[in-house]
Amino acid sequence: MNDVSVHFAGVSKRYPHFSLEEIHFELPTGSIMGFIGANGAGKSTTIRILMGLVHQDTGTVEVLGHPMPADQAAAKMDIGFVSEDMRLYGAAPLAWHMEFLRGIYPRWDQSYAENLARRFDLKPEQKIKGLSHGQRVKAALLLALARRPRLLVLDEPTTGLDPVARVEVLGELMAALADEERTILFSSHNTLDVENISDQITFIDRGRIIDSDNKEAFLDRWRRLRLLLPPDVVVPRLPGVVEVGGSGRLPVITTNCFDPVMVSVCNDLGATVEAVDTMTLEEIFVANVHSRRERLTA
Amino acid sequence: MYTQYIHMHSGIVISQSDSRPMYLQIMEQVKQRVAVGEWGPGDEIPSIRQLAMDLRVSVITIKRAYLELEREGVIVTQQGKGSIVAPDPDLGSRLYDEEFSKHLAKVAQLGELLGLSSEEIARRTKEASSRLSGASRTKEVV
């Protein structure tokens, strides 16, 4: 159908103590995008705008071809949403929630729901208020997945889950993508999860998107070069340098647009390249945020 | 319809603590299985999506690994039909040969750093080889 499941253009939202500015991004259908940002960076606000729960001040938002928030009812027919601050009805059992949604979503898959309950170790007759936090998260995820949505929007889906539950949940999310028309957007602090399962990665910091790219490209572009400088040689000027650490003779250069030719450039300038380290997504994220904040305060 | 979802266990296991990029790990493991003969020439291997689900790793990473593997002639991806091991009967031994050459290059490099002559390097290599066959002969005797 649509090539793009989610489209944000020029979106901004202003609150007294926080504002989201110039949010642009696209989420291709069939892919999975991870949103990384510190607390308060704007992930949840962006996701709420996507769901039509918060109206943007400027800009256009299109979800599954529907303009938001105008057409939110139609869009939400195909969306499964789970957020960290969302609660189910404590007085009712999981089974009640399943029946309730079954009557609303035509694509509800009851056997899949029951299957998931078994896999997630949840008892449908148990009241939600009797469940632990991790079980509640899994219950909410079950309810979102079983409606077979075209788009899954998850705000911190694995936060608060024990390691075993986390792996289970990630497994189910990946399994949901077996259908190529399905798309997933999830926000997380957990850079490891994002690094492993995302196709696209978007960084948010202080209300702005500071980078958005395909995951492999990200990981390819960022490197730490460990150099050994002779006494009279100064740190080489390289493109895309985000940070220079280490010591005077042993600088460590962090760059966000690495090219192998840089190694020869360093060698030509008299610096020995001791190592070219890849960086984990977490290291990339922290370096990105630090340098940006430093630039702003400078 | 049902056969599409049969879980094809790849037998590939990822190590989180391995600092190398994920796609390289995957490539290495695929090559190992081919070298060892578990996946023979022309055998079907998991599709990109199936492997992504199995390993809980993004499709884009698997795609990259498969692309590189195809470039190196290890696998062949058929449009709409999934991927198979390259039908080259010598593939297994070729892969081992490539590994061997890589290690030899490293030996030469380190030898040079240590200041050893090529004769010295060759002698040391021979020593290592005889030590190995000596050990296996001892095993046979015991």
Add this chain to the structure above:
Amino acid sequence: MNYSMVRSLVLKDWYFQRKAIVLCLAGGVLSLGIIAFGGKMGFYLGLLLLITVMIVIGATLVMGTLVGERENQTLAFVMSLPISFREYTAAKMLVNLLLFIPFWLILVAGSLGLIVAAPTIHGLFAFTVIMAVEILMSTCLMIAVALVTESKGWTISAMMAGNLAINVIGYVVAHIPGISDGMFGTTIQWRPAATLSVLVEFALIALMLGGAFFLQSRKKDFI
């Protein structure tokens, strides 16, 4: 407007308030029984009980279905369903009114019936009708405020304002010329003043509910 979604939402809320609803229904039946078979004492007692039950059901439903969603953080779950503010607002209004109005109608019918049956208090007819609509109006105020503010504090204030209003308006209406002069008589009178009063009240009800609907449509942050 997606009517099937509105229906699902209404049924959901009634499901969660079922205990309170059943209890109040029982209380309502009990009070009617007391009125019917309790003689003169029973009339006043029963009426008091009925009014209490009605106030309780109004307040419980409003608190449970309106303020409760935000307090229990279930609002995100509800709004993640395929609805917009329209279905949400309509459903919440219906949940409350569809339960309150039957109780209210019984109260009105019961009270008026008793007035008609007892010649000595015939004169109270017009006043009773006006006050009954006033009670409906107070409840609509409470619903509108709870819907728009989703705040316990504001809703309780609206309840208190409603209670106060009953007394104040009761006093005012009892002194309106077209109504006061027949109040303690033995004939049922319906003068233009009474019609006007009732019309004004219904207009205010429409304003409150319409206003709430309008304000909901202007909300930019639903969560």
